[in-house]
Amino acid sequence: GQNIDQPTEMTATEGAIVQINCTYQTSGFNGLFWYQQHAGEAPTFLSYNVLDGLEEKGRFSSFLSRSKGYSYLLLKELQMKDSASYLCAVTDSNYQLIWGAGTKLIIKP
Amino acid sequence: GAVVSQHPSRVICKSGTSVKIECRSLDFQATTMFWYRQFPKQSLMLMATSNEGSKATYEQGVEKDKFLINHASLTLSTLTVTSAHPEDSSFYICSAPGLAEASEQFFGPGTRLTVL
Numbered sequence: 269g270q271n272i273d274q275p276t277e278m279t280a281t282e283g284a285i286v287q288i289n290c291t292y293q294t295s296g297f298n299g300l301f302w303y304q305q306h307a308g309e310a311p312t313f314l315s316y317n318v319l320d321g322l323e324e325k326g327r328f329s330s331f332l333s334r335s336k337g338y339s340y341l342l343l344k345e346l347q348m349k350d351s352a353s354y355l356c357a358v359t360d361s362n363y364q365l366i367w368g369a370g371t372k373l374i375i376k377p
Numbered sequence: 378g379a380v381v382s383q384h385p386s387r388v389i390c391k392s393g394t395s396v397k398i399e400c401r402s403l404d405f406q407a408t409t410m411f412w413y414r415q416f417p418k419q420s421l422m423l424m425a426t427s428n429e430g431s432k433a434t435y436e437q438g439v440e441k442d443k444f445l446i447n448h449a450s451l452t453l454s455t456l457t458v459t460s461a462h463p464e465d466s467s468f469y470i471c472s473a474p475g476l477a478e479a480s481e482q483f484f485g486p487g488t489r490l491t492v493l
Contacts, residue, residue, distance in 0.1 A: 282404060301481060301482075308406075308468070308489070309486070309487065310470050310484040310485060310486050310487045311421070311470075311484050312484070313481045313482075313483075353420075355420060355421070357444075358384075363424075365411075365422070365482065367420055367421050368420065369419070369420040370420045
């Protein structure tokens, strides 16, 4: 079956760095997405990785290792507004989007 | 970037009534749209894939006669929750993919449905 695993909840301190991991087992791979979702709102796109390596975009970076079925989202200089759920999603060989359950990130002052 | 709208953003209805939710792609055409449901503190659950000009594809366990989907044009898909019950209360979100096959999904803002 297809499976995406990510931690249910993480806590970090304002100004610090946090890494949210995602491991996946899917039938084929055509890219991995990270989305941010604030409570009561729709997800917003953060990043897309299809090749191995690190993609940096401001305070957020996303890493992919296809051989390990592994990705992480790195958030630097955490701000209170970064408190949200972070969703990992993988596009499989049929271009179906498989969603992880999301990681709720709690930022403390 | 591409914009997807949803209407209404919030609806409260009585048990047994039907509710229609509209999803529109505002500045691009979408032959495919996706409908998700999200219960509190849970992740997105794909309900169905809406295909313009043909029948929707429903995920396992989703009743097609209860959740009617119509994709009549390249910019509009509708989801009708028929004979709604309190357990149908949820956050319903639609999305449309970009042009490339593996492109990001553009999400609508969601519709909060409360069935009394």
